[in-house]
Amino acid sequence: MLKLAQPDRPDILTRVFLGLGLLLLPVGFYLALSAPPDVNQGYLARIMYLHVPGAWLGYLAFFVTFLYSLLYLFRQDPRYDRVASSSAEIGLVFMGLALVTGMLWARPTWGVYWTWEPRLTTTAILFAVYVGYFLLRGAIEDPELRRKAAAAVGILGFINVPISYMSVKWWRSLHQTQSIDLTTGKIHMDPAMLQALLFNLFVFTLLYLGFVRFRSLLAALEARKEEA
Amino acid sequence: MRAKYLIGLVVILGSLAYLIFGGLGQNLVYFLTPSEYLQDQGRYQNRPVRLGGLVKEGTVRYDKDNLELRFILTDGVAEVPVVHRGTPPGMFKEGQGVVVEGRFQEGVFHGTNLLVKHSETYQAPKEGWTPEEVRKLIEEAK
Numbered sequence: 001m002l003k004l005a006q007p008d009r010p011d012i013l014t015r016v017f018l019g020l021g022l023l024l025l026p027v028g029f030y031l032a033l034s035a036p037p038d039v040n041q042g043y044l045a046r047i048m049y050l051h052v053p054g055a056w057l058g059y060l061a062f063f064v065t066f067l068y069s070l071l072y073l074f075r076q077d078p079r080y081d082r083v084a085s086s087s088a089e090i091g092l093v094f095m096g097l098a099l100v101t102g103m104l105w106a107r108p109t110w111g112v113y114w115t116w117e118p119r120l121t122t123t124a125i126l127f128a129v130y131v132g133y134f135l136l137r138g139a140i141e142d143p144e145l146r147r148k149a150a151a152a153v154g155i156l157g158f159i160n161v162p163i164s165y166m167s168v169k170w171w172r173s174l175h176q177t178q179s180i181d182l183t184t185g186k187i188h189m190d191p192a193m194l195q196a197l198l199f200n201l202f203v204f205t206l207l208y209l210g211f212v213r214f215r216s217l218l219a220a221l222e223a224r225k226e227e228a
Numbered sequence: 229m230r231a232k233y234l235i236g237l238v239v240i241l242g243s244l245a246y247l248i249f250g251g252l253g254q255n256l257v258y259f260l261t262p263s264e265y266l267q268d269q270g271r272y273q274n275r276p277v278r279l280g281g282l283v284k285e286g287t288v289r290y291d292k293d294n295l296e297l298r299f300i301l302t303d304g305v306a307e308v309p310v311v312h313r314g315t316p317p318g319m320f321k322e323g324q325g326v327v328v329e330g331r332f333q334e335g336v337f338h339g340t341n342l343l344v345k346h347s348e349t350y351q352a353p354k355e356g357w358t359p360e361e362v363r364k365l366i367e368e369a370k
């Protein structure tokens with residue numbers, strides 16, 4: 001077996017992602033704040049520029065966890081497990097951001113902070129599953145068993161992502177259906193708003209890529225320290 | 229070893245899929261339409277329900293003194309008169325989709341919670357949306 005590279009400093013790509021992401025973040029905020037208000041919601045609609053990227057990154061991060069959990073099960077290489085858990089951690093943070101901004105958005109538009117409608121319920125379940133992921137990791141002492149059990153949750157938990165995404169179509173919900181609908185390709189958004197949203201999605205994705213690489217490196221350093 | 233994992237995975241994914249596409253969907257109905265409710269009233273007797281539909285144009289009556297909001301909720305087929313106590317949410321207007329939580333009492337739906345469902349479409353106003361213009365609008369409204 002090849003000896004895995006064990007760098008102790010973030011590589012060029014990580015720095016590029018983080019640097020570019022942090023640099024463009026103020027631009028994204030500027031675009032969000034200069035985008036036109038919505039006809040019905042006024043400036044409230046601008047929560048979207050934080051809410052949608054948060055939810056997107058949650059989905060993306062859990063997908064990466066799913067992928068690397070599978071890789072771990074097939075290759076049994078702890079490196080994949082470290083990426084999977086790093087990604088789940090970041091996903092949890094961004095999903096939390098989506099939940100909080102969603103609640104702040106729901107109160108003035110729907111009239112309540114929270115209601116158990118399908119999109120919110122499935123998202124709460126999704127969030128809870130990945131909290132469980134870390135509880136499980138903490139509960140198992142044997143490293144190999146821990147990694148295998150976590151991989152199982154990382155794979156099974158991902159099934160909630162498409163369910164959560166499609167929930168607004170499958171069931172009658174209070175949450176509106178997707179404004180950028182990936183299943184039909186239809187976009188129900190003013191071009192100026194769409195540009196601002198896409199830019200923010202791009203910046204957040206850059207940040208995610210930087211975060212996940214950096215967090216995986218930290219996990220590798222931690223693991224090395226434990227072995228020593 | 230791997231085959232064992234795969235079989236387990238397939239079994240669990242299969243049962244989850246069955247749950248989701250099978251029976252679970254019917255129990256996840258967030259709100260009833262007025263016609264669904266009226267067809268099956270016995271089932272929902274004395275139970276709090278959520279009714280969803282559109283606020284019928286021209287039926288909104290709001291009494292500012294005792295905060296009593298009255299309107300007719302329609303799904304295009306059936307209509308239900310609704311009474312709700314409290315200030316309507318900012319986005320409440322005629323023709324808007326709403327979900328009302330409450331109970332039926334003597335043919336009138338008494339709402340305890342009024343939720344407004346907004347659409348997935350985001351459009352900029354045709355005019356008057358630059359920050360200066362909006363500020364002026366807000367100041368004039370005072």
